[in-house]
Amino acid sequence: MNPATDDQRRVITLGSAANPLASADVTVGARFVWLGLGDGRLIRFDPRSDREDTRTGLDAIDTIAFGHGVVWTLDSVGGTVSAFDPTTMRPSDPIPVDSADHIVIGDAGLWVLSRSHGTLTRIDPSTHAAASTVQVGPNPTAITAGGGAIWVGDEDGVIRRVDEDTRQVTEVPFGAEVRGLAYDDETGMLWVDVA
Numbered sequence: 001m002n003p004a005t006d007d008q009r010r011v012i013t014l015g016s017a018a019n020p021l022a023s024a025d026v027t028v029g030a031r032f033v034w035l036g037l038g039d040g041r042l043i044r045f046d047p048r049s050d051r052e053d054t055r056t057g058l059d060a061i062d063t064i065a066f067g068h069g070v071v072w073t074l075d076s077v078g079g080t081v082s083a084f085d086p087t088t089m090r091p092s093d094p095i096p097v098d099s100a101d102h103i104v105i106g107d108a109g110l111w112v113l114s115r116s117h118g119t120l121t122r123i124d125p126s127t128h129a130a131a132s133t134v135q136v137g138p139n140p141t142a143i144t145a146g147g148g149a150i151w152v153g154d155e156d157g158v159i160r161r162v163d164e165d166t167r168q169v170t171e172v173p174f175g176a177e178v179r180g181l182a183y184d185d186e187t188g189m190l191w192v193d194v195a
Helices: none
Strands: 024-029 032-037 042-046 051-055 063-067 070-075 080-084 102-106 109-114 119-124 129-135 140-146 149-154 158-163 169-173 178-184 189-194
Touching: 032 063, 063 102, 070 102, 102 140, 102 149, 109 140, 140 189, 149 178
Parallel strands: 024 063, 140 178
Antiparallel strands: 024 032, 032 042, 042 051, 063 070, 070 080, 102 109, 109 119, 119 129, 140 149, 149 158, 158 169, 178 189
16 A cells, blocks of 8 residues: 555455465565465565465464564474575574564564563574573563563553563553554654554
8 A cells, every 4th residue: 555645455365265375474574475374384575576486384373573684483383483485584593482472573582472471582583592481471462672672562551671681671660451562663652552
């Protein structure tokens, strides 16, 4: 969709009424649009040429993100994160993660949120290894990155700011269950969707 004109154009058909998709997630990076699908497909779409390349037979992709020169995917059920080279679309060895639900890219690496454990784990982008884990709340519901921090919203009405350098957690009482978070780097503002 062109945000200047609101023109819409379908460029990739992912499923049909006879073969609906279980899940799909999208990100952008390295001049491509990336789609990760729950059926184990990774699609790289070039919006300049309308060319798409697909890698199949992968683990389920529940969440996808681009950062530190890599395409990151999460298989929540399998408990693994994979890093894909954006040029070859080849994956690294899977990185085991415990009870992972979501991934987000920060300045210091990839961060993996576990809702059931209430933890945030950093994966080092150079070694592809889990580097540190931080407790972030009893029932985390939302996550975003920005301003040198990872922000985690919770059912308990508290937003927890995790400093990427020190791992220090600062609690920001919000007073309502947090359903979604987004950080605007241009203004330095945190946007919150509440229940």
